[in-house]
Amino acid sequence: MEEEILSIVAEESGERIDALLARMIPDLSRSAAQRLIEQGAVLLEGRPVQKNTRCQAGESITIVLPETEEVDLLPQDLPLDIVYEDADLIVVNKARGMVVHPAPGHPDGTLVNALLWHCGDSLSGIGGEKRPGIVHRIDRDTSGLLIVAKNDFAHQALSAQLADRSLSRVYEAVVRGRLREESGTIDRPIGRHPTDRKRMAVTEKNGRPAVTHWEVLERYNGYTRVRCRLETGRTHQIRVHMASIGHPLLGDGVYGAPSPEKGLEGQCLHARELKFIHPRTGEHLQFKTELPGWFSEVLTRLGPPIG
Numbered sequence: 001m002e003e004e005i006l007s008i009v010a011e012e013s014g015e016r017i018d019a020l021l022a023r024m025i026p027d028l029s030r031s032a033a034q035r036l037i038e039q040g041a042v043l044l045e046g047r048p049v050q051k052n053t054r055c056q057a058g059e060s061i062t063i064v065l066p067e068t069e070e071v072d073l074l075p076q077d078l079p080l081d082i083v084y085e086d087a088d089l090i091v092v093n094k095a096r097g098m099v100v101h102p103a104p105g106h107p108d109g110t111l112v113n114a115l116l117w118h119c120g121d122s123l124s125g126i127g128g129e130k131r132p133g134i135v136h137r138i139d140r141d142t143s144g145l146l147i148v149a150k151n152d153f154a155h156q157a158l159s160a161q162l163a164d165r166s167l168s169r170v171y172e173a174v175v176r177g178r179l180r181e182e183s184g185t186i187d188r189p190i191g192r193h194p195t196d197r198k199r200m201a202v203t204e205k206n207g208r209p210a211v212t213h214w215e216v217l218e219r220y221n222g223y224t225r226v227r228c229r230l231e232t233g234r235t236h237q238i239r240v241h242m243a244s245i246g247h248p249l250l251g252d253g254v255y256g257a258p259s260p261e262k263g264l265e266g267q268c269l270h271a272r273e274l275k276f277i278h279p280r281t282g283e284h285l286q287f288k289t290e291l292p293g294w295f296s297e298v299l300t301r302l303g304p305p306i307g
Helices: 017-024 030-038 111-122 152-163 237-244 293-302
Strands: 004-009 042-044 060-065 082-085 089-094 143-149 168-176 183-187 190-192 200-202 211-220 223-230 269-277 284-288
Touching: 017 030, 017 042, 017 060, 030 042, 030 060, 082 284, 089 111, 143 152, 152 269, 168 237, 168 293, 183 237, 190 237, 200 237, 211 237, 211 293, 223 237
Parallel strands: 143 269
Antiparallel strands: 004 060, 042 060, 082 089, 089 143, 168 223, 168 269, 183 211, 190 200, 211 223, 269 284
């Protein structure tokens, strides 16, 4: 993969260039922007800059992003709950606490490492590499159904279904507070948080369309169990959307309470249903899991449902 060159224009005067880069380039932290500046990979009007250089409105900034270093993917014999498998795809019921893909801080022990071991020679390659194709991801502390492609044909077809919203995903969650309505739709754009690059936020600026449909399943004292159907698939979508209406997910320390609730660290969220069209046969497939033990234990701690 060759290095990538980006060009952006400063919109306002007086902003530090490292802060501007972190704000305008998705997935680029401020510290990463400073490293690029120190490496001479950032030019302002064709001139090298310092990290405390301040931009003027209309000035042109050129950024040379280095070649991405691929993480070595190693097969690992890890437990997997396989719901369905054929020559083209595999549906997994991911355990809570398992990271989907290797990344800094999680180099192994991931779902991808486990799939490489499990699939072996049945993988024919994604993008020229012998690896499973992750069609959609769920967070480490979220459990539930995930579809993975075994070849380029399946990966492209399933990704197209995700894009045109014909791939249906339904989640169950417990949120804080009592939702007054029985159901509703949250249609609010989601993008990178303006000051905290590790978080997402409802934002008109640089936000992408995001739609979540929710309905109440049960009410408890101070909490509500809900079903959420995703129309789009933005990062942390359910967590961000429910928090935006004043009902963050139980246990969500990023978008909700800063400390554990009901003995749960991490959001109370389970990907329960999955519907899609098989890319090769055209068959409509539908899968639904039982609630995992950890989720049922949380419901027990909430006490009996109330009217």
